[in-house]
Amino acid sequence: MAKRIGYARVSSREQAENSHALEQQMQRLRVAGVEEIYSDVESGTKDDRKGFNLVMDLVRNKSVDEVVITRLDRLTRSLITLRKVLDEFRENGVNMKALDDSVDLSTAAGKFHLNMLGALAEMEVDRLSERVRHGWSHLRKRQVAMNPPFGYVKLDDKHCLDHEPFLCLLETQQERSRAEIAREIVETFFQEKTLRKCLRVINQKYGIHTFAHNQGQHRRGGRVARGVFRFSPAGLRGWLINPVLQGHLCYLRMQDGQRVPQTDWIIHYNTHPDQRIVSDEEARRIEAILQHNQQVRGFGSTALRYPLSGLVFCGECRGSCYSLTGQNNYHRAKRLGLEPEMNYYFQCKNWRTRSCNQKSAVRMENAEAAVIEALVNRAETISATAEVTEEQIDPPGLQALKAELAYYLNAPGSRAEAIVADLKQQIEAYRYNQQASTSLSSEQRDLLLQTFSDPLYWKTLTPEQKRELYRALVERVIVKDGQVERVDLRV
Known part of the structure; x- marks a missing residue:
């Protein structure tokens, strides 16, 4: 007996407009006598x-003799895909029937009709795409505000601060608007200087509980708060650098579901200067902090608590090494109420997933001893370059100027050109002043050489001082088979 199956499909938009659209299709297919029905809620332009x-x-x-659909566009809206499907149907001796389009592959007229309808369906999709593109282009020319970020609302085609009550503080039950919370997020970021800590503080303050996810529209995983904030660390970063917060209008930050490089954004400056959440100076500070975080793999991150955190790499797979802790006398200390003897190690992060065979861990004191030995051996070079060290690591003031320069380099208009020229002059003046203020006499340099040549000097530094100096002087520490293979310095 011939086996007949049915296929039904609605797009997400059609499902939203008519929640019974899929059910109606499936009912018609059952009336047509199909034995099994397969369905999708996806765009017809997608083949997967x-x-x-x-x-x-x-x-x-x-395994089937005939496939029944209600309309041709339920199967696909792509003429190329349709032709491939037809070829496979013919090769395997399977008939296809479309109820509304009078299509039946078992007849010559049905095949011709099918090709004509497929061409018309594809043309309609292309026309729809053209209309959407033209519509967006028209809105951009009129400088219409679109997709207001958190803290804003669209009024009269402009971005305006959203002052409507939104959430209450967990402790005092005081109402806050989105605009007030947005400003609080910015201030918290300046205080914590890291995306994750900022989110942790805000979530605790407002009693926001996040939920892990890996399905639905958030296929990339991460953490969101249902119905309140949808800020992951990456989302918070994108929000902080959104030009809308600085009083500018921005287009094309996302395209086809992908983030567009910042240099390709279309920005109209000062479209709502009286509705700012972030000032120009604060925007420079944000850029400087984010840039610094990226360089040192997380400013203030708890994962970088040790002086060499983020600088130790596996000699086998070149992956970074994570810190581990262990105790020598755990059971004895617990029984007698003594302080445990802690040991600290670095181990390849990829060993945990067994994608690297380097199981052996390296004790932190051994890794640091190798670094100190390398620095002592390079003491003469370090003391000779001490006067330019501050310039090499770019102090916060210089980082802020560079971040602002990068921001305005691709901005259109004569005003942006004037700002770029002024920023370049400020950077050159800053460097000149730094060189002048850090110049050392021969006596001072000899004293530095004597200091840097003494291993005791490096050992007596505080962990914070070590972290700062190691970041400036050490490129990487390569470990393998439980030993330090080499230490690469920046000087």
């Missing part, structure tokens, strides 16, 4: 659809 793939697998395996 679960139900569609199952149908095509049955066709390729010759």
